[in-house]
Amino acid sequence: MSKVTYTDLNFINGLKHNDDVVLRALYKKYYNLVLKYVVNNSGNSESAADIYQETLIVLYENVQKPSFELNCQLQTYIYSIAKNLWLKQLRKNGNIIRFKDDDENEVVDVTDEISDHYKKDSDIQKMNESLEELGEPCKTILKDFYVYKLNMEQISEKFGYTNSDNAKTQKYKCLQRLKRRFFED
Amino acid sequence: MRATDLFDNYLFGTLTEQDKLEVESRLKNEVEFAIAFEKHRVLIEGLNQHEQHVNIKQIFSTIHQQSFGKDAKIISIKESFAKKHGKLVAVAASVAVIAVLSTFTILSAGGYLLKQQRNDITDLKRDVTELKYSQEAIIGGISSAKTNRLKKYAPANIEGTGFAINNKGYFITSLHMVKNADSVFVTNSLLERVSAKLVAVDNCLDIAIFKLDQVDAISMKQYPFSFNNHQSEIGDKVFTIGYPRKDIVYGEGALSSLSGYNNDTTMFQISIPVNPGNSGGPLIDEKGNVIGMIRGKLSNAEGTGFAIKSDLLKQIIDSVKDETVKAELVLNTKKSTLKGLKRSEQIKRMEPFVFNIMVYKK
Structure with a gap:
């Protein structure tokens, strides 16, 4: 099996297009970098994995933006995001202990990325709660229609409605309920 | 057409040109219509983002499991032993694969008989089934956060201590604790729960x-x-640190004798109060040298503990047959990085290398 080397640009494009092979290679490439940082600063392997995955999600969110531009090495960008997220978490838990910030790696300013991420994360959290309250089959019907663009005939068949008008009525009710939950304070 | 259908069709781009223009004009001129549309749009976008988020999270977590994840299923030592490590096993006094672990009757070259000692020396494994109730009572009052984390897993049959002999993943523990084990897991401040495989025994x-x-x-x-x-x-x-209960416990004392029970020269006698669960813990001197491994205590006298001398570890390593494993079994002989540090700081640095061992039996 030949070993493929990816450039930063390959990784960015892989993220943009959800390319499984590239995502896998990306994941493996920088895991140890983040693991090392977290375990040497009061974390364990489990918290390192959580932070690393959140870091890649921040990266993922950012590369989807049309304005995204990588102004440093991908490694530096990833390290900076991970460090930021981990420090936030340590502060949140109120336990900055045994902190060894020797910064052998370069860091860049990712304040905007992080604050965008937290805002987006709270929106997603809110949507998640609303969808959980809503339950099935509403959750799947709405996702099928609005995300996966199934038409009413397909939805009607999938959920066993007698005709597509019934499915449509059901979808309408589901959407109204979601709207009420999502926009209520 | 319901307003939502109109919005959907507008967003999906399935309206006729005329209807599309009408929607756009209403968006400009009717405030309520525009607000309703904006809510609808935000909601649909939220749904899409949510799904995207769930998916990418799933992708990363799958990659992690496949590339770095711990094996969640319990691995049988007996099986993996025979399959993978069968030929790696070193047993100093000849004989034995795991089946022999259930007996303690072998006479060693050193001339001491473990069978005789058994009645007098208490093994310090922590038999969880026996100690469970009192343990939980103690732990419950002290650290609920940590125990909650640990409660996710089935309670082990026996628990004790072990410590890393290098940072390549190798550690030692008391054989009496793991005999007849089906599987062994370790946990501590660094490792959530990691399975381990037997490499060599003495x-x-x-x-x-x-x-x-x-x-x-x-x-x-x-x-x-x-x-x-x-x-x-x-x-x-x-001093020693170990897991007589779920939280790490420190104990200190002095080297009382250079030989153990019945003048056994393979052991030290120590004046550290040791408890069930301390077995397998490191015995460390002031300079950070590992001089032994906690073995047991005298049943009829309090404060008399025994530790196996760490020098003998080399003897076991030497007898390992598999060259790749042997090459990884390197012991650090440079000065300890703990030297000169305050005790509390020493313990912080040691903690990641001392494990709570959880032994599961069939």
Whole structure:
């Protein structure tokens, strides 16, 4: 099996297009970098994995933006995001202990990325709660229609409605309920 | 057409040109219509983002499981032993694969008989089924957060201590604790729960060498101990840390004798109060040298503990047949990085390398 080397640009494009092979290679490439940082600063392997995955999600969110531009090495960008997220978490838990910030790696300013991420994360959290309250089959019907663009005939068949008008009525009710939950304070 | 259908069709781009223009004009001129549309749009976008988020999270977590994840299923030592490590096993006093672990009757070259000692020396494994209730009562009052984390897993049959002999994933523990084990897991401040496989045993010395199945986290840490081959003397201050309960516990004392029970020269006698669960813990001197491994205590006298001398570890390592494993079983003989540090700081650096061992039996 030949070993493929990816450039930063390959990784960015892989993220943009959800390319499984590239995502896998990306994941493996920088895991140890983040693991090392977290375990040497009061974390364990489990918290390192959580932070690393959140870091890649921040990266993922950012590369989807049309304005995204990588102004440093991908490694530096990833390290900076991970460090930021981990420090936030340590502060949140109120336990900055045994902190060894020797910064052998370069860091860049990712304040905007992080604050965008937290805002987006709270929106997603809110949507998640609303969808959980809503339950099935509403959750799947709405996702099928609005995300996966199934038409009413397909939805009607999938959920066993007698005709597509019934499915449509059901979808309408589901959407109204979601709207009420999502926009209520 | 309902307003939502109109919005959907507008967003999906399935309206006729005329209807589309009408929607756009209403968006400009009717405030309520525009607000309703905006809510609809935000909601649909939220749905899409949510789904995208769930999916990418799932992708990363799958990659992690496949590339770095711990094996969640319980691995049988017997099986993996026979299959993978069968030929790696070193048993100093000849004989034995795991079946022999259930007996303690082998006479070693050193001339001591473990069978005789058994009645007098208490093994310090922590038999969880027996101690469970009192343990939980103690723990419940002290640290609920940590125990909650640990409660996710089935309680082990036996628990005790073990410690890393380098940062390549190898650790040692008391053989009496892991005999007849079906599987062994370790946990501590660094490792959530990692399975381990048996690499070598010595029946006479009561030592088992294991390797962690996940070595990434520990390999990132600097190994704190030294196996510096220096002369220990009676009266030297020594200490140990271990898991007599779910939280790590420190104990200190002095080296009382350079031989163990019945003049057994493979052991030290120590004046550290040791409890069930301390078995397998490191015995460390002031300079950060590992001089032994806690073995047991005298049943009829309090405050008399025994530790196997760490010098003998080399003997077991030497007898390992598999060259790749042997090459990884390197002991640090440079000065310990703990030297000169405050005790509390020493313990912080040691903690990631001392494990709570959980033994499961069939």
